[in-house]
Amino acid sequence: MRAPPGRPLRMAYLAASIAGVAFFAMSVALLGIWPGRVLERQIRAMSPDRPLGLTVSEERGRTIYSREGCAYCHTQQVRYVHADVMRFGAPTLAWETRFDFPHLWGTRRIGPDLARAGSVRSDDWHYAHLFAPRSIVADSVMPSYAWQFDGAPGRPKQGARDLVAYLQSLGRAREIAGPEGEARAHERCDCPNDAMSQMAFASPINASPARTRTGSDVPALPNEVDERRGRILYAKNCSSCHGPDGRGDGPGAESLLTAPSDLSAHEYTTARVADALWNGVAGTAMQAWRDHSLGDLASMARVVQRFHTGQDATVPEDLVALGERVYAAHCVQCHGQDGGGNGSAAAELTIAPTNFRIQRPTLSQSLRAVREGVRGTRMASWTARLTEPEIVAVAAYVRRFFDAEGGR
Amino acid sequence: MMSDAAAVPKVETGLVYAHGLAALAALFISVAFGILASIQLLAPEVGAGTPWLGWGRIRYAHTQGIMLGWLGNAFFAFLYHAVPILTGRAVTSVRLGRWLFALWNFAVMAPGWILVLTGVSQPLEWAEFPIGVDAFVIIGLVLAGVQFLPPFFSRGLESLYVSSWYIIGGLIFTLLAYPMGNVLPEMVPGAQGAAFSGLWIHDAVGLFVTPMAVAILYFVIPAASGRPIYSHFLSMLGFWLLFLVYPLNGTHHYVYSVIPMEAQITAVAASAILGVTVILVVFNLLMSLRGVGVFPRDAGLKLVAMSTIFYLIVSIQGALQAQMAINQAVHFSDWVIGHSHLAMLGFATFAAAGGLVHAWQRIPWARYNARALTWSYWLLLVGVVVMVASLTAAGIVEAYLWQSNAPWLESVRAARPFWLVRSLSAIPITAGFIALLVGLTTGPRGAGLDAIDPVIRLDSAGEAASLLKPVREPVGEPA
Numbered sequence: 014m015r016a017p018p019g020r021p022l023r024m025a026y027l028a029a030s031i032a033g034v035a036f037f038a039m040s041v042a043l044l045g046i047w048p049g050r051v052l053e054r055q056i057r058a059m060s061p062d063r064p065l066g067l068t069v070s071e072e073r074g075r076t077i078y079s080r081e082g083c084a085y086c087h088t089q090q091v092r093y094v095h096a097d098v099m100r101f102g103a104p105t106l107a108w109e110t111r112f113d114f115p116h117l118w119g120t121r122r123i124g125p126d127l128a129r130a131g132s133v134r135s136d137d138w139h140y141a142h143l144f145a146p147r148s149i150v151a152d153s154v155m156p157s158y159a160w161q162f163d164g165a166p167g168r169p170k171q172g173a174r175d176l177v178a179y180l181q182s183l184g185r186a187r188e189i190a191g192p193e194g195e196a197r198a199h200e201r202c203d204c205p206n207d208a209m210s211q212m213a214f215a216s217p218i219n220a221s222p223a224r225t226r227t228g229s230d231v232p233a234l235p236n237e238v239d240e241r242r243g244r245i246l247y248a249k250n251c252s253s254c255h256g257p258d259g260r261g262d263g264p265g266a267e268s269l270l271t272a273p274s275d276l277s278a279h280e281y282t283t284a285r286v287a288d289a290l291w292n293g294v295a296g297t298a299m300q301a302w303r304d305h306s307l308g309d310l311a312s313m314a315r316v317v318q319r320f321h322t323g324q325d326a327t328v329p330e331d332l333v334a335l336g337e338r339v340y341a342a343h344c345v346q347c348h349g350q351d352g353g354g355n356g357s358a359a360a361e362l363t364i365a366p367t368n369f370r371i372q373r374p375t376l377s378q379s380l381r382a383v384r385e386g387v388r389g390t391r392m393a394s395w396t397a398r399l400t401e402p403e404i405v406a407v408a409a410y411v412r413r414f415f416d417a418e419g420g421r
Numbered sequence: 422m423m424s425d426a427a428a429v430p431k432v433e434t435g436l437v438y439a440h441g442l443a444a445l446a447a448l449f450i451s452v453a454f455g456i457l458a459s460i461q462l463l464a465p466e467v468g469a470g471t472p473w474l475g476w477g478r479i480r481y482a483h484t485q486g487i488m489l490g491w492l493g494n495a496f497f498a499f500l501y502h503a504v505p506i507l508t509g510r511a512v513t514s515v516r517l518g519r520w521l522f523a524l525w526n527f528a529v530m531a532p533g534w535i536l537v538l539t540g541v542s543q544p545l546e547w548a549e550f551p552i553g554v555d556a557f558v559i560i561g562l563v564l565a566g567v568q569f570l571p572p573f574f575s576r577g578l579e580s581l582y583v584s585s586w587y588i589i590g591g592l593i594f595t596l597l598a599y600p601m602g603n604v605l606p607e608m609v610p611g612a613q614g615a616a617f618s619g620l621w622i623h624d625a626v627g628l629f630v631t632p633m634a635v636a637i638l639y640f641v642i643p644a645a646s647g648r649p650i651y652s653h654f655l656s657m658l659g660f661w662l663l664f665l666v667y668p669l670n671g672t673h674h675y676v677y678s679v680i681p682m683e684a685q686i687t688a689v690a691a692s693a694i695l696g697v698t699v700i701l702v703v704f705n706l707l708m709s710l711r712g713v714g715v716f717p718r719d720a721g722l723k724l725v726a727m728s729t730i731f732y733l734i735v736s737i738q739g740a741l742q743a744q745m746a747i748n749q750a751v752h753f754s755d756w757v758i759g760h761s762h763l764a765m766l767g768f769a770t771f772a773a774a775g776g777l778v779h780a781w782q783r784i785p786w787a788r789y790n791a792r793a794l795t796w797s798y799w800l801l802l803v804g805v806v807v808m809v810a811s812l813t814a815a816g817i818v819e820a821y822l823w824q825s826n827a828p829w830l831e832s833v834r835a836a837r838p839f840w841l842v843r844s845l846s847a848i849p850i851t852a853g854f855i856a857l858l859v860g861l862t863t864g865p866r867g868a869g870l871d872a873i874d875p876v877i878r879l880d881s882a883g884e885a886a887s888l889l890k891p892v893r894e895p896v897g898e899p900a
Contacts, residue, residue, distance in 0.1 A: 031665045033590065037597055037628075040668030045601070045620055048672075048684045049613040055679075079544040082477015090615075092677035094749045096824050107679045108613020117544055118615045120622070120674055122753040123462070123836075125829045146465070152834050154462050157469040209682075222828075249830075255749045304828040 052107045059198040060108035061190045064334035067112060067182055074179025077172055079117065081158070088119035089128040089183065093209050100304075101126045102184075102220040104213050106198065109187050126153060129184035129219040137389075138298035139177045141166045141268045149298075151253045166268035188216055222304035225293030227365070230235045234287050234311035240319075243312030250302070251313065259320030271364065271389035277320040278378035282417060285371035296364035297389075321375075328376070328409035332402070336410025339403045343395070344411070354416030364390045373380035373415035379408040430511040433501050434784040438520045440498035441777050443526050445858055447490025450534070452847075452854060454483035459844045460677045463837065473538040481537040481549035487765055488547060488625065490530045495706075495773035496633040497525070500569050500588065502780030503640050507585045507889055510572035521564045528557040539775065547620055547625040548603040555603045557623030576837035582889045584636040590664050593631030598624035598668070612679050620671030620689075627667035628767045634732075635663075635702065637776035638725050643888040645722035645779060651708035659702035666695045673743040676752065676821045689743050696740025703733040719873070720794035720860070721782060727802060731767035735760065750824060755836060756816025758811045766850070767805045774801075774857060781861050782869030789863030791872045793856045800853030808846035815839030 067075060078084070091097045093104045105128050110116060141148060144156040144166035161173035169177070187194070192324040199214045213362075246256070254269065259276030266273050290310045293301035302310060340348075347366040349355040355366030367374075374382065383404050386394040395404060461467050461476050468474030504512055512518065533550040536542065542549050550558070570592060581589075602621020606614035639656060643649050650656060672680060672688035706729045710717070715726045738760055742751055750863050751757065778794060781787050815836045822832040 029661050033661070034597075036665040037594060037668045040620060040671070041601060041617075044669065044672045044684050044688060045605075045617045048616045048681045049609060051681045052612050052616075052679070080540040080542055081475055082480050082542050082544065085477055085480050085546075088753060090675075090678060092749070092752075093679075094677050096749075097677075100823075100829070104677075105612075105679055107612045110615075110679075112610035113614070114608075115543065115545055115606040116611045116615040116618065118618075118675065118678075120546060120753065120757065122823075123833065150830070152830055154465050154833055154837075156461065156465055158475075159470055160472055302828075304826070306826070371861075415663070 048263070055106075055202065056108040056111050056263045058201040058203070059106060060111065061186075061194045061197070064108065064111070064186045065189060066186075069176065070175045071179045071182045073171075074175035074182075075117075077161075077176045077180055079115075083127075085121060085413050086119075086123040086155070087125065087127045088122050089116075089126065090115075091119040091126055091128050093212050095212075097126070098212050098216045098220065099224070100220060102129045103187075103216040103218050104209075106187070106213065108198070109184075112186075124153075127180070127183055129221060131181045131183040131185045131188070133219070133221045133224040134300055135296070135298045136177055136181070137166075137268065137270045138300070139180060140169050140173060141298070143173055143176065144169075144268070145264070147253070148263075148267075149253050151249060167270075175219050184219060212399070217373055222302070222382040223293070223300040225295040225297075227292065227295050229292055231284070231287050231291045232307055232308055234314060236311075237308070238312045239308070240312060240315055242309065243314075243316040246305070246309055247316045251317075251340060254298070259317065269389075271297050271387060273299070275378065276317050277322070278375045280321050280373040280415065280417070281318055282371040283311075283314055285368070286317050290314060294364070314337040318364075319346070328405070332406040332409055333405060333413070336406035336408075339399060339407040340410050343399070344407065347391070348411070352411060362391055366392070369411045369414035370416050373412050376409060376412065379411060380404065383408045428680070429509060430505045432780075432783070433512060433515055433518060434786070436501045436515070436522065437780050438787060439496045439522055439783060440494045440501065441781055441861065443522070444491050444494035444498060444773070444777065445854075445861070447486055447494055447526075447530060449858075451483055451486030451491055452851060454479040454486060456481060456844070456847045459840065459847065462840050463844060472540065478538050478540065478542070481542050484547065485533060485537065485549050486530070487770075488630065489525075489533070489550075492630055492765075492769055492773050493525060495777050496637075497521070499633070499637055499640075499773070499776035499780055500565075502783065503584065503636070503776075504569050504572055504588070504885065506644075507582055507588075507640070508572035508576050510575060513568045513571055517564060517568050518756070521561060521568060523758060524557060524564065525561050526540050528782050529554055529561060532557075543603070543607065545603070545606055546622050548606075548618075548621060550603075552604060552607065555599070558603075559596070559599060562592065562599065566592050566596065582639070583650075583653065583660055584640040584889065586657070586660050587632040587636035587639065591629060591636065592661070594624070594632070594664070594668075595627040596848070598628050615675055615678070616672065616680050616684070619674040620668065622674050623671040625747070626670060626764060627663075627670065630765070631663070631667070634728065634769045634772035637772045637779075638729055638732075640704055640889065641721055641775055641779045642706060642729075643726040645719045645725075646710070647888070648709065648712055648715045649888050651705050651711070652865060654838075655701060655705040659698060659705060662698040663695070665704065666691050666698055670695060670743070672778065673748070676745055676748045685745075689745060689748075692740050693744035696737050699736035699740075700730065703729055703736075707734075720791055720798065721775045721777075721779030723795075723798050724771045724778060727743060727798070728768050728771035728775060731763060731771060731805075735763040735768050738763065750820040751816050754816035754819040754823070755812045755839065756820065759812030759816060762805070762812065763809045767809065771801070778857075782872065785870060786866050787869060788862055788864045788866055789869030790860045790862075791868070793860035793863065797853045797856035797860055800849045803854055804846045804850030805847075808843050808850070811839045811842035811846065815843075 091101045091103065091105045098104060112296050138149065143158045144152065144162050145157055145159065146153040158173065161176065162169050173419060202210070252263050254265040254273040255261045255276055256266065257305065261273045261275035263273065287297060287310065290302045290313065292297050324329045345356050346358045347356045347362065349359065352369035354366045356366065382392060383395050386392050399407070424765065457468065457474070458476055458479050501512060501518070533554040536551055537549055541551050543551055570589060573581060573589055598621060601617055602624060605617040608618065639650065669691035670688055672684045673692050676685050676689065710726055710729070713722065715730065717723050717726060741747055742756065742760065782789055818835045818839070819832045822835060
């Protein structure tokens with residue numbers, strides 16, 4: 014039998030034990046406390062003076078987001094990685110997270126990152142989506158939160174309102190810091206002008222391909238289209254709101270304000286559809302679809318254009334003069350002199366007035382709009398102010414602006 | 422050798438049994454949550470409209486149940502068996518044991534589950550039970566320390582076998598790390614809090630689950646095979662390297678984040694070193710299995726042998742996926758879910774089940790059904806392999822699509838067939854766990870002892886203890 018190792022081994026173990034605890038302490042100091050201090054300095058230097066925190070309602074929404082485990086499918090952290098920046102926007106800076114108690118970074122993305130989810134989609138889209146996700150995104154696997162509603166997506170309880178308020182706040186602080194805030198953060202970040210700093214400060218803050226925008230140029234869609242593929246893409250992405258035949262009667266349509274367009278009740282120029290797909294329709298639940306290739310967008314656009322079929326009732330010529338008079342008196346302020354949706358008041362409207370030059374409603378659709386107005390927009394019902402012949406005349410008149418070849 | 426046999430005090434078999442049953446109960450509850458969560462990804466309407474069946478909440482209940490309910494109880498059951506054999510001394514107190522059992526199951530698990538399901542929780546990974554419950558976890562860990570540590574310390578340090586070191590280290594370091602991961606992120610915001618969360622995500626696995634599981638591997642292999650381990654020197658080298666390197670890994674959960682790059686690189690480098698260290702540990706364990714092979718007849722040993730292999734695979738995978746080039750692609754994908762199941766369902770669960778079976782088999786009055794346990798092993802093995810393979814493949818597809826220009830939803834659509842396979846893997850896994858339950862609750866009483874290989878003839882705890890010594894005695898080869 015060997016002699017017991019005794020004192021030297023005891024000392025070795027003692028030293029190792031101390032080292033073990035020291036290494037744990039070191040891990041906390043090196044990977045927890047020290048980064049925290051660096052981040053603290055960074056936040057002090059780069060944060061705007063008084064960054065906007067969360068409102069009480071948004072805080073309540075955040076609590077719901079936390080307890081429902083939203084962060085286990087949606088991260089809130091855009092990494093310094095090209096694929097992240099391309100999809101979501103500039104990488105998350107430390108100061109953006111300074112109100113997160115506790116953080117909601119997450120380590121799994123089943124759905125997309127939400128660090129910049131604010132103002133990408135409309136409130137009504139969120140309500141419809143939270144109430145019945147697949148009514149609006151056919152292939153979504155998100156759970157329904159219908160119990161936060163009073164039986165319908167249009168009747169959110171406080172929980173749903175708070176949650177949507179919180180979602181709409183995501184990414185806001187950096188957005189409203191504006192170019193001055195970005196410049197200040199860049200100047201004070203004391204970082205080398207390397208690839209990471211390029212990503213942080215030269216990327217769009219919100220790169221969401223679904224975010225609506227106005228006044229951006231639409232790339233020309235290719236003429237070659239694959240209608241079969243277009244129909245598949247339409248069924249996957251569009252029919253949940255616009256319905257299988259484009260009648261605006263998909264499962265998601267019910268609660269949306271404004272209602273999705275009845276695509277079969279309009280003729281559209283290619284440019285009109287391209288604009289709606291590329292930029293979305295600001296102020297409505299119609300998101301943009303810039304994550305699809307131009308070829309796919311062209312194929313979908315062709316499918317949309319095909320929904321309109323048949324002949325329209327002709328209108329007697331003698332109504333044209335009456336229609337022109339009514340239009341000039343009541344419609345030009347918004348819809349513009351030549352029906353281009355660019356009247357003097359148009360710029361003040363959240364949802365742009367219809368541009369009749371690139372989009373022609375059927376007569377019945379046009380009549381319905383004049384008689385009933387368009388829910389969720391500033392287009393009111395005119396039955397109290399116009400006589401029946403005037404209504405018919407102006408409804409017919411606006412159809413004359415259309416220029417099938419124009420607006421390319 | 423006879424003196425050793427005489428030195429082993431009575432194992433508190435009642436507490437082994439109680440924690441074993443509680444472990445199995447928690448296992449079935451947690452697995453049910455996991456299966457439901459996986460089905461909801463295929464059929465999201467399942468459970469819709471019932472707040473407490475919401476995906477996020479059952480996801481919280483699933484992982485906390487596995488870590489604290491199943492593994493926690495199984496580890497305690499093993500400790501009640503192993504500590505007296507390792508130390509030659511009884512645990513501190515049976516009464517304390519009853520308190521610990523009651524606290525762990527009725528002040529931690531039951532309220533923890535109820536609270537997360539009713540919406541009182543923390544959105545922090547491996548820390549979802551709310552702070553009130555965390556307080557009881559910490560009390561429980563202190564009680565476990567009081568229960569299991571004094572027997573080790575009353576024996577000289579130089580006569581501690583490697584399993585003892587893992588048990589001491591696991592209990593102490595979990596107690597240190599738990600408050601850091603569960604409480605600090607509530608007090609420090611955003612990126613700063615995430616730094617601590619990252620540490621805890623790894624410490625929960627590295628300082629609680631792994632030490633206990635490796636303690637089981639190092640205990641069961643010699644005790645069930647009748648051969649001492651290959652190298653005590655390597656075992657101690659591996660132990661100290663693991664404890665030095667594990668805590669430094671945490672930040673690899675947030676690679677390419679705003680957390681300072683120096684911290685990220687430290688963690689990534691530590692991850693690589695950890696991979697190498699685990700190769701060393703597993704080499705020692707596999708060499709200790711020589712003679713009985715990787716598919717031994719003994720049920721507990723068989724589970725433990727496979728656990729060793731899972732440990733090697735999952736650690737090499739972990740070291741690779743922490744590397745920045747790989748991490749930026751597969752992070753956030755199902756690859757990681759596959760990795761965590763390989764760790765918790767493969768490595769840790771096979772070790773815990775092996776330790777439980779080994780301890781249970783040696784309760785003279787407990788029932789034991791070897792055939793059911795063999796079924797359990799093969800069903801679990803098939804289930805884990807299918808599940809991890811499908812999730813890993815899903816992760817690669819998702820990573821590929823995220824790098825491309827494809828719309829986000831394409832990655833969800835592409836994952837669904839893999840998710841279906843993952844849900845189907847629940848069939849062999851559940852059947853395997855049922856077989857485990859059957860194996861421990863049917864069959865004749867005392868059949869476990871009869872099932873011990875007569876060639877090995879390690880039916881007395883003292884004979885096992887003689888193999889579990891830090892230094893091999895040249896004359897100690899069993900006849």
